[in-house]
Amino acid sequence: MSNQVKYLLDENDIPKEWYNIMADFKNPPIPPLHPGTMQPVGPDDLGPLFPMELIMQEVSTERYIEIPDALRDIYRQWRPSPLYRARRLEQALDTPAKIYYKYEGVSPAGSHKPNTALAQAFYNKKEGVKRLTTETGAGQWGSSLALAGAFFGLEVEVFMVKVSFEQKPYRKAFMESFGATCHASPSNLTEAGKAILAESPDNSGSLGIAISEAVERAVQRDDTKYALGSVLNHVLMHQTVIGQEAIKQMEMADDYPDIVVGCTGGGSNFSGIAFPFLGEKLRGGKDIEIVAVEPANCPSLTKGRYAYDFGDTGKMTPLVKMHTLGAGFIPPANHAGGLRYHGMAPLVSQVVHEGYVRPTSYHQTECFAAGVTFGKAEGILPAPEANHAVKGAIEEALKCKRDGVEKTILFNLCGHGNFDMAAYQNYASGLLTDDDYNDQELAMALAGLPKVA
Amino acid sequence: MSRRLQRRFDLLARAGRPGLMPFAVAGDPDPVTTDLVFETLIQSGGDLIEIGIPARDPNMDGPVIRRAHARAAAVGAGSLDAISQAARLRERDSETPLILMGYAAELRSAGPAHYMEALANAGADGLLMVDAEPLERLAWSQLARERDIAFIQIIAGKVDARSLPAPAWARSGFVYCVASDGPTGGTPPAVAVLASRIGISRRLTGLPVVAGFGVRTPAMAMAVGGFADAVAIGTVVVDALEKSLASGHLHHAAAEAVGAVVAGLAEGVAEARLVQRQTIK
Numbered sequence: 001m002s003n004q005v006k007y008l009l010d011e012n013d014i015p016k017e018w019y020n021i022m023a024d025f026k027n028p029p030i031p032p033l034h035p036g037t038m039q040p041v042g043p044d045d046l047g048p049l050f051p052m053e054l055i056m057q058e059v060s061t062e063r064y065i066e067i068p069d070a071l072r073d074i075y076r077q078w079r080p081s082p083l084y085r086a087r088r089l090e091q092a093l094d095t096p097a098k099i100y101y102k103y104e105g106v107s108p109a110g111s112h113k114p115n116t117a118l119a120q121a122f123y124n125k126k127e128g129v130k131r132l133t134t135e136t137g138a139g140q141w142g143s144s145l146a147l148a149g150a151f152f153g154l155e156v157e158v159f160m161v162k163v164s165f166e167q168k169p170y171r172k173a174f175m176e177s178f179g180a181t182c183h184a185s186p187s188n189l190t191e192a193g194k195a196i197l198a199e200s201p202d203n204s205g206s207l208g209i210a211i212s213e214a215v216e217r218a219v220q221r222d223d224t225k226y227a228l229g230s231v232l233n234h235v236l237m238h239q240t241v242i243g244q245e246a247i248k249q250m251e252m253a254d255d256y257p258d259i260v261v262g263c264t265g266g267g268s269n270f271s272g273i274a275f276p277f278l279g280e281k282l283r284g285g286k287d288i289e290i291v292a293v294e295p296a297n298c299p300s301l302t303k304g305r306y307a308y309d310f311g312d313t314g315k316m317t318p319l320v321k322m323h324t325l326g327a328g329f330i331p332p333a334n335h336a337g338g339l340r341y342h343g344m345a346p347l348v349s350q351v352v353h354e355g356y357v358r359p360t361s362y363h364q365t366e367c368f369a370a371g372v373t374f375g376k377a378e379g380i381l382p383a384p385e386a387n388h389a390v391k392g393a394i395e396e397a398l399k400c401k402r403d404g405v406e407k408t409i410l411f412n413l414c415g416h417g418n419f420d421m422a423a424y425q426n427y428a429s430g431l432l433t434d435d436d437y438n439d440q441e442l443a444m445a446l447a448g449l450p451k452v453a
Numbered sequence: 454m455s456r457r458l459q460r461r462f463d464l465l466a467r468a469g470r471p472g473l474m475p476f477a478v479a480g481d482p483d484p485v486t487t488d489l490v491f492e493t494l495i496q497s498g499g500d501l502i503e504i505g506i507p508a509r510d511p512n513m514d515g516p517v518i519r520r521a522h523a524r525a526a527a528v529g530a531g532s533l534d535a536i537s538q539a540a541r542l543r544e545r546d547s548e549t550p551l552i553l554m555g556y557a558a559e560l561r562s563a564g565p566a567h568y569m570e571a572l573a574n575a576g577a578d579g580l581l582m583v584d585a586e587p588l589e590r591l592a593w594s595q596l597a598r599e600r601d602i603a604f605i606q607i608i609a610g611k612v613d614a615r616s617l618p619a620p621a622w623a624r625s626g627f628v629y630c631v632a633s634d635g636p637t638g639g640t641p642p643a644v645a646v647l648a649s650r651i652g653i654s655r656r657l658t659g660l661p662v663v664a665g666f667g668v669r670t671p672a673m674a675m676a677v678g679g680f681a682d683a684v685a686i687g688t689v690v691v692d693a694l695e696k697s698l699a700s701g702h703l704h705h706a707a708a709e710a711v712g713a714v715v716a717g718l719a720e721g722v723a724e725a726r727l728v729q730r731q732t733i734k
Contacts (some may be wrong), residue, residue: 020619022619022620023619023620023621024619025620025621025622026620026621026622028595028598028620028622055601061587061591061619062587062619063615063617063619064615078668102491278613282621283583283614283656283657284657284658284659285512285616286655
């Protein structure tokens, strides 16, 4: 089978457990703090926002947590997702490297996000919640939660970052088709949104602002909880079905990666592909290289500070230790809305801080160029976020070519770009710009970091 | 991990031989004898010393060690006697790592922060808690980490990447590989099985492995020591003490009897380096 392109698993191979990387950490995870008391946040503090089972997952140090059968049955709608050997891309690049990609665009919403959206909806439904609020950047997450709401009979209200709301009108239509409501954020519906609009009426929004709005709505009603699409430990853990499947599929290919690449915004798709492999490394397995790719104009891992900060602009969340550009930092507009987040998942920050992951950043035009190269070879146009992973993988493959070494590269193609044609159109017409962040604004945002002893 | 423990494993690695970790219960059978016994454990070749914290219900131990706990309890020895035993040994020996081993019931009533502080002040290097609840284990491991005390976890029976005790950050110093979930002093498994379990445990945890597989004879110590970083001996030590007590010996006489057995086993592990070299080739 030397020409094999797709490595496909049987539905019975859908993982039966999520993998929790905290079990294999050599250093304890750094606890989130209550901003008022500066004490570690306990389950009670999170109770108003999340159902208890998700809170227990958030703090668990068990290595594996069982995936309920009812949820695995829904995962069957698109899982296991295929692993591709990018033979045509390898030829196009004329590289000795072997490139594999895990394709999460086969999900109903077109990305990896339903892996956790359905899990979160499942546990909320189980605990009697009627309504979920959330934020979304590019709309991948909002679409996924809308879908999950439809599957489990929950009302879903989505605050979508305004710049993406305007760029991607079909995302809103998608969410509404599944019965969800979608507002452009900042909105006039919340105090957090009103405050931002009063200060800057043309504000293009950010994930940090949208989170504040969604959290504010959730805490106002007992029957309403909040769902976060990334960043939190349990969200990252739900995504590990990706890497666990990939491990089996690499076995089918009789191969194992030397390098694993993922793009990072909040850190969930990256963790999904990377953590199961990193876990093997932490337990004495192969010493692989792991690369996190982020946008150059929202570079939390490469330019941010590793410090306690708020997860949102409105400063409603607990303080978490993460790589942050400052909760007040509003990244310049770019088309990778899912990566425009000032912070980073604490677990991803910790593995970067401890040297297990090498962060790198690229501008959006070079990422689009990589995406188009990939699309022409492989036939899939990636989401703008995923283009960052594509770019990272191509750079590694070209390095192999320069050095004359044959390495095995695995990356996560976390979503397709079929909702992002306006962005591709702009790219093709040369209208796409690489707006850098303003150094002064970044310095100000960093100066505003909360003081933690 | 504790620097003293690190230095000792480094020293053993340079010497190319496994270490020996003998065990006795603090306070068994009286304060004078127990003090002499522990001193003898070091003098007759113990590279690390395991001090049993007297327990009311040592349900993971076999009959021999249970009787030792009962004798200690009969003279009123408790969790703090293990600490003072460690402190007295530390005064006489600045380098040999001292590991306290106890059951959660006694440690709970002693109070985690208070006990860990006392343990550190006594100059002890590690704590092994055999039956703690998961969350309790995390809390104790955190206290241990803050004081640079090794928090030792047991790997029982078959070991693989899934069954490895979690989380990794709650273990340090070394891992204690035991034959099974059954009580101490039972029949050890075959040498090939030991070799594989010890090798897997070392690779998965990245920590030295101390093996406690019911080693009773110098030959067994040599066989197990061929694969482990140190060999734990408990039942055989306590048994020697018990027999000596039964023939009416106490104090020096009892300690000498224990010392003779430990010295024999120490010779066994010293031979183990030959096995180890052959294994490496």
